[in-house]
Amino acid sequence: MKFQAIQGEGWLLTKAEQLINWGRSRSPWPFPYGTACCGIELMCALASGYDMARFGAERVAFTPRQCDVLIEAGTITKKMVPVLKRIYAQMAEPKWVIAVGACACSGGVFRTYSTQQGIGSVIPVDIYIPGCPPRPEGILYALLKLIDKIEADHPLYKQRPKLIEALEAYK
Amino acid sequence: MSIQFSLKGKGGKGVAKQLETICITTGPVEVGDYVTLNIGPIHPAMHGTLRVITKTDGETIVSAKPEIGYLHRGVEKLGENLTYSQFLPITDRLNYCSAICNNVAYEMAVEKLLGLQVPPKAQLIRMIMMELARIADHQVCVGILGVDLGALTPFFYLIIQREEIYEIFEWHHGARLTNSMGAIGGVEADLPERFHEKWPKLRDTIRKANDETDKLLTHNRIWMDRTIGVNAFCADDALNWGFTGPMLRACGVKRDLRKEEPYLMYDEVNFEIPTGKHGDVFDRYMVRMLEMEESVKIIDQAYALYKELPEDAPLMKKVPKIIKPPEGQIYHAIESPNGELGFFIKSDGSDKPYRIKIRPPCYMVYQAFEDLVKGEMISDLIACLSSLNVIAGELDR
Amino acid sequence: MSLKDRVADILGKDLVALNEFRGDLCIEVPKGRIVQVLAKLKEEGGFDFLSDLFGVDNLDLYAKAAKKKKKSQEESEDTGETKGKESVQPRFEVIYLLLSLSTNERLQVMVRVPEDDLELPTVTGLWKAANWPEREVFDMFGIRFKGHPNLRRLLMWDEFQDHPLRKDYPLEGKGEERHLNYDIA
Numbered sequence: 046m047k048f049q050a051i052q053g054e055g056w057l058l059t060k061a062e063q064l065i066n067w068g069r070s071r072s073p074w075p076f077p078y079g080t081a082c083c084g085i086e087l088m089c090a091l092a093s094g095y096d097m098a099r100f101g102a103e104r105v106a107f108t109p110r111q112c113d114v115l116i117e118a119g120t121i122t123k124k125m126v127p128v129l130k131r132i133y134a135q136m137a138e139p140k141w142v143i144a145v146g147a148c149a150c151s152g153g154v155f156r157t158y159s160t161q162q163g164i165g166s167v168i169p170v171d172i173y174i175p176g177c178p179p180r181p182e183g184i185l186y187a188l189l190k191l192i193d194k195i196e197a198d199h200p201l202y203k204q205r206p207k208l209i210e211a212l213e214a215y216k
Numbered sequence: 217m218s219i220q221f222s223l224k225g226k227g228g229k230g231v232a233k234q235l236e237t238i239c240i241t242t243g244p245v246e247v248g249d250y251v252t253l254n255i256g257p258i259h260p261a262m263h264g265t266l267r268v269i270t271k272t273d274g275e276t277i278v279s280a281k282p283e284i285g286y287l288h289r290g291v292e293k294l295g296e297n298l299t300y301s302q303f304l305p306i307t308d309r310l311n312y313c314s315a316i317c318n319n320v321a322y323e324m325a326v327e328k329l330l331g332l333q334v335p336p337k338a339q340l341i342r343m344i345m346m347e348l349a350r351i352a353d354h355q356v357c358v359g360i361l362g363v364d365l366g367a368l369t370p371f372f373y374l375i376i377q378r379e380e381i382y383e384i385f386e387w388h389h390g391a392r393l394t395n396s397m398g399a400i401g402g403v404e405a406d407l408p409e410r411f412h413e414k415w416p417k418l419r420d421t422i423r424k425a426n427d428e429t430d431k432l433l434t435h436n437r438i439w440m441d442r443t444i445g446v447n448a449f450c451a452d453d454a455l456n457w458g459f460t461g462p463m464l465r466a467c468g469v470k471r472d473l474r475k476e477e478p479y480l481m482y483d484e485v486n487f488e489i490p491t492g493k494h495g496d497v498f499d500r501y502m503v504r505m506l507e508m509e510e511s512v513k514i515i516d517q518a519y520a521l522y523k524e525l526p527e528d529a530p531l532m533k534k535v536p537k538i539i540k541p542p543e544g545q546i547y548h549a550i551e552s553p554n555g556e557l558g559f560f561i562k563s564d565g566s567d568k569p570y571r572i573k574i575r576p577p578c579y580m581v582y583q584a585f586e587d588l589v590k591g592e593m594i595s596d597l598i599a600c601l602s603s604l605n606v607i608a609g610e611l612d613r
Numbered sequence: 614m615s616l617k618d619r620v621a622d623i624l625g626k627d628l629v630a631l632n633e634f635r636g637d638l639c640i641e642v643p644k645g646r647i648v649q650v651l652a653k654l655k656e657e658g659g660f661d662f663l664s665d666l667f668g669v670d671n672l673d674l675y676a677k678a679a680k681k682k683k684k685s686q687e688e689s690e691d692t693g694e695t696k697g698k699e700s701v702q703p704r705f706e707v708i709y710l711l712l713s714l715s716t717n718e719r720l721q722v723m724v725r726v727p728e729d730d731l732e733l734p735t736v737t738g739l740w741k742a743a744n745w746p747e748r749e750v751f752d753m754f755g756i757r758f759k760g761h762p763n764l765r766r767l768l769m770w771d772e773f774q775d776h777p778l779r780k781d782y783p784l785e786g787k788g789e790e791r792h793l794n795y796d797i798a
Contacts, residue, residue, distance in 0.1 A: 284767065285766075285767060285769060285770070288769065290777065293778055293784055294784065296784075297784050328635055331635060455661070455662060455714070458663055458664070458740065458741075458742030477717055544634035545637070545639065546634060546635050547637060547664075547721065549664070556664065558710075560667070564677070570669075570674065571669045571670075573665065575664060575665040579746075583742075583744050612768060
């Protein structure tokens with residue numbers, strides 16, 4: 046356990062990362078940002094039929110300061126964009142975003158003057174779920190994919206400064 | 217009324233002078249002394265993008281200005297650029313809790329413009345599906361009203377029943393939530409075979425879930441304290457503000473478009489119109505619970521009428537592929553779960569509508585919000601907002 | 614008495630035009646008299662419920678009609694006589710949908726609003742239900758309502774400049790965005 050363990054791909058570092066990732070991925074507390082029809086499917090996914098709590102999303106946090114995952118379900122209009130940015134900025138690190146539905150991915154059916162054509166240009170999105178609306182199984186699948194993504198993350202690596210730089214560009 | 221008490225001899229002479237008399241008044245205070253509380257546009261009451269900017273004097277609300285438009289997607293302008301059949305899926309996204317009612321309202325408006333009469337089998341299928349959608353909408357409304365006031369259990373009971381209704385929708389036209397049911401001219405598919413076995417069981421489970429919710433809530437002391445007397449509204453005011461639907465019926469006005477201007481085959485089925493007395497949150501909740509029961513009765517009768525028709529009765533009227541109605545403008549309204557949902561369509565003879573105007577029922581209700589909650593407390597505002605069943609997709613279009 | 618006769622009886626001179634289509638009756642009244650007409654219809658006609666209020670932009674309709682007229686003029690080689698009859702029709706219409714609660718009859722009341730005089734008196738004194746619909750007409754078409762308690766934009770954000778439902782505004786917009794002045798900390 047020399048300096049290699051801290052600077053390179055040492056055993057201690059990877060084990061520590063695995064521990065951190067295990068903790069983070071097993072309890073992704075969601076923030077249900079439900080605006081439109083996809084919000085109803087999100088509600089069904091959180092309810093007893095397709096229970097999302099069994100995957101760790103136990104405490105549905107209604108304040109952005111205490112959540113991990115921002116599940117954006119529904120159309121975002123241009124009037125709403127500053128609100129979305131503000132809520133994303135209020136979330137504490139580490140944070141992830143799931144965009145549920147065609148409207149959140151790319152504007153959906155509404156190619157009009159007042160609809161934001163996809164939230165990817167507003168906040169960094171991790172998982173996109175197509176569908177109008179996607180079935181609740183789709184939202185659960187997305188959560189599982191997010192758990193896989195978190196487990197493959199490298200929180201202690203030197204890649205972090207690059208990621209922070211990319212996030213600053215969004216502000 | 218004012219209470220005066222003084223703190224003498226505490227914290228030194230200068231501070232004591234300031235703290236000498238602390239006057240608590242419960243009368244009107246000058247402007248500028250209120251606390252501005254902004255609720256929304258994203259808040260836990262799960263109603264989507266509604267924003268209320270309140271000014272409160274302690275807990276009491278002095279003014280509450282709603283702000284809407286956070287889900288304005290330009291549906292009406294989109295309608296001017298799509299053909300009549302292309303606009304049908306867009307109407308789903310208006311009141312997404314009961315999308316079938318929007319579809320049928322739009323189809324009936326275009327059929328009125330064309331001067332068509334739909335065959336009876338299609339009318340009965342539309343009626344059955346619309347009443348199922350009404351039950352589903354009321355289930356989610358009552359469930360969310362419970363969640364907002366802290367009663368989480370009825371939500372889970374009612375959502376399971378909503379999933380059962382979703383199953384029927386999926387068997388019939390393939391989608392759970394955004395149905396796009398039917399077509400201009402009728403219905404595209406007959407009732408699925410599995411519906412005939414499912415319906416007798418489903419009506420019992422719906423009634424059972426409603427009974428369980430009733431047992432948990434209606435005579436519950438906490439529920440009664442939080443909902444009886446909250447936001448009482450008189451009928452004259454309600455009519456002046458343009459209320460329709462359960463909100464108006466809770467104020468005591470017995471008005472339902474299914475009885476006043478019957479459409480489809482509603483004049484051949486018997487059902488009651490539940491009305492309240494005071495227009496408070498409890499009355500709105502009771503009206504919705506009783507309407508669910510009436511909807512089950514309507515579906516039973518419509519189903520009996522459906523079984524009398526021959527198997528090969530036509531489902532759709534012959535409609536040209538590209539619909540070009542004659543020039544003119546009409547307005548057609550139906551009774552959606554929230555109230556009077558109307559479509560005004562102006563046609564200029566081409567294949568695209570010239571102007572579509574949607575009359576959302578919760579629009580007229582939500583503009584009276586300040587009158588409803590003035591003088592109440594903040595937690596009563598939350599109860600009021602839930603009981604209005606404001607669906608942002610319909611409100612903002 | 615049928616609805617047509619009753620309405621003609623109550624309004625008398627104020628009735629400019631009357632049109633019936635598929636059972637829906639639409640009447641046109643002069644712009645300056647709209648509040649008096651609606652008050653008369655409310656008290657004497659029994660139309661005590663305002664269902665809806667909205668605007669229509671007739672720009673494309675008149676453009677189409679003008680093109681058709683030009684085409685038919687070219688075909689019939691008629692140059693001098695009909696030129697003087699070309700009138701600029703009022704561009705906008707505002708339609709009030711009334712309902713009589715006792716007899717369940719519906720009525721569409723239409724006023725024409727020319728582009729150079731975009732003002733109408735408000736009817737919030739008669740029905741409080743006209744509050745937000747008038748704000749929406751202002752937001753979407755630019756027609757102002759004199760006497761309205763709170764004439765601000767309703768569906769678009771306050772700093773938005775254009776009027777979206779006009780026919781010369783493109784469907785996909787002109788690339789406007791909303792920016793709020795606060796630091797995201």
